Amino acid sequence: MSYRDNPQAIADLVRATEVHRDLFINEEVFQLEMEHLFANTWVYVGHASQVPNTGDFFTTTVGDQPVLMIRQADGEVKVLHNRCPHKGVMVVHGASGNAGRFLRCPYHAWNFKLDGSLLALPLKRGYDPERFAADEASHGMAPVENVKNYRDFVFVRLNPQGVSFEEFFGESLSTLDNMVDRSPEGKLEVTGGVLRYMHNCNWKMLVDNQSDTCHPMIAHESSAGTAVKVWEEAPPGTPKPMAVEQFAPFISAYEFFEGMGIRVWENGHGHTGVSNSIHAAYSDVPGYWEQMVQAYGEERAKEILGDVRHNTTYFPHIMVKGPIQTLRIFKPLAANKTLVESWTFRLVGAPDRLLERTLMYNRLINAPTSVVGHDDCEMYERAQQGLMSRGREWVNVARLYEPGEEERKNEITNGTNEWQMRNQYRAWSRYLTASMTTPQKQDKEFA
Numbered sequence: 369m370s371y372r373d374n375p376q377a378i379a380d381l382v383r384a385t386e387v388h389r390d391l392f393i394n395e396e397v398f399q400l401e402m403e404h405l406f407a408n409t410w411v412y413v414g415h416a417s418q419v420p421n422t423g424d425f426f427t428t429t430v431g432d433q434p435v436l437m438i439r440q441a442d443g444e445v446k447v448l449h450n451r452c453p454h455k456g457v458m459v460v461h462g463a464s465g466n467a468g469r470f471l472r473c474p475y476h477a478w479n480f481k482l483d484g485s486l487l488a489l490p491l492k493r494g495y496d497p498e499r500f501a502a503d504e505a506s507h508g509m510a511p512v513e514n515v516k517n518y519r520d521f522v523f524v525r526l527n528p529q530g531v532s533f534e535e536f537f538g539e540s541l542s543t544l545d546n547m548v549d550r551s552p553e554g555k556l557e558v559t560g561g562v563l564r565y566m567h568n569c570n571w572k573m574l575v576d577n578q579s580d581t582c583h584p585m586i587a588h589e590s591s592a593g594t595a596v597k598v599w600e601e602a603p604p605g606t607p608k609p610m611a612v613e614q615f616a617p618f619i620s621a622y623e624f625f626e627g628m629g630i631r632v633w634e635n636g637h638g639h640t641g642v643s644n645s646i647h648a649a650y651s652d653v654p655g656y657w658e659q660m661v662q663a664y665g666e667e668r669a670k671e672i673l674g675d676v677r678h679n680t681t682y683f684p685h686i687m688v689k690g691p692i693q694t695l696r697i698f699k700p701l702a703a704n705k706t707l708v709e710s711w712t713f714r715l716v717g718a719p720d721r722l723l724e725r726t727l728m729y730n731r732l733i734n735a736p737t738s739v740v741g742h743d744d745c746e747m748y749e750r751a752q753q754g755l756m757s758r759g760r761e762w763v764n765v766a767r768l769y770e771p772g773e774e775e776r777k778n779e780i781t782n783g784t785n786e787w788q789m790r791n792q793y794r795a796w797s798r799y800l801t802a803s804m805t806t807p808q809k810q811d812k813e814f815a
């Protein structure tokens with residue numbers, strides 16, 4: 369059976385409490401995700417602090433589409449498809465840099481303004497002006513029309529039609545707000561590079577894992593458990609190392625995770641850690657509280673720092689941790705291949721110790737050399753292999769399911785509920801099929 373042009377077949381893959389293994393292993397489903405899901409949803413491109421000056425660019429992908437984010441002379445951040453209108457060469461190569469005053473294709477030196485429009489090309493007299501004006505190439509590099517810069521987080525929606533940014537993210541933007549507000553100056557900067565880590569599994573396994581609170585005490589027992597054991601044997605009076613503060617909560621009991629709660633928003637977004645989280649008990653950083661009180665007043669500062677959300681999933685494929693200032697992207701490369709990027713932010717104006725904490729967390733938990741990240745990676749890769757088995761067809765997400773939950777929005781529930789996972793899979797089905805068409809009879813003659 370083919371899934372192409374068959375939205376009903378896609379919708380049938382998501383049931384109330386289980387999803388079909390084809391979500392994770394089927395190449396055609398993956399291709400449809402690239403064409404529809406990553407075009408219909410608002411997808412994170414990068415942070416404006418990565419391109420501070422005119423001409424600065426950052427290259428990345430939206431689904432399987434190569435794009436670049438580039439700072440214009442008027443300060444705006446634009447996003448362009450990274451494709452020369454001449455013979456198709458990617459105009460910009462390399463992760464980031466500065467283009468100067470214009471972009472130049474390395475193949476035949478067609479030049480483009482920073483907004484992608486065609487500036488000049490060699491031997492222009494070889495083109496009849498009228499004919500050339502009718503060609504697509506005369507428009508230069510294609511800009512992405514729907515770009516939203518939300519407090520320096522840059523998102524795009526590739527499809528011209530669809531849900532608005534505000535409607536898509538709704539109240540979930542409060543997590544980005546909280547991360548930005550943690551800076552006494554209300555500003556973040558990408559700092560400390562990026563950790564890239566290849567996973568031989570489907571990207572949705574990582575998205576699923578962000579609200580999987582029944583795995584840490586099991587899968588991370590060997591890593592976090594060992595850290596706790598070593599700490600227990602430290603001589604009395606030893607100051608608690610930052611690494612132990614970060615490792616230890618991973619092996620908290622089920623009751624801890626049940627009690628911390630999960631908030632489920634619309635469109636696949638949600639977060640763990642409503643009333644408590646693994647980030648709640650970090651020690652104070654001298655001077656920070658005073659800075660925050662000065663910037664916001666005591667009441668507001670308390671509100672900002674008292675919000676210790678754990679993982680916020682922004683559907684389809686990023687996760688943000690406000691209290692530790694990290695953002696992770698689960699970049700789909702193939703049905704069984706995902707590049708995981710972990711980005712860190714500096715709270716502008718805050719003490720350096722906070723950045724140190726952020727960087728340490730990223731290295732301890734998310735790096736290819738981390739111990740915690742490997743526990744998860746092994747589970748995803750074993751799942752990818754296990755799902756090849758035809759012994760069972762479905763993956764289960766039934767925990768604490770309540771009939772009718774599909775209609776409820778912005779709810780807080782038990783921290784081990786799999787509602788947020790179900791919320792993601794429902795959004796997956798909805799946004800994937802939104803622009804799919806049912807098979808139509810092909811007209812033999814082209815119009």
Ligand code: FES
Binds near residue numbers: 452453454457474
């Ligand atoms: S392919 Fe870009 S100038 Fe020819």
Ligand SMILES: [Fe+2]
Binds near residue numbers: 584587588
């Ligand atoms: Fe984990």
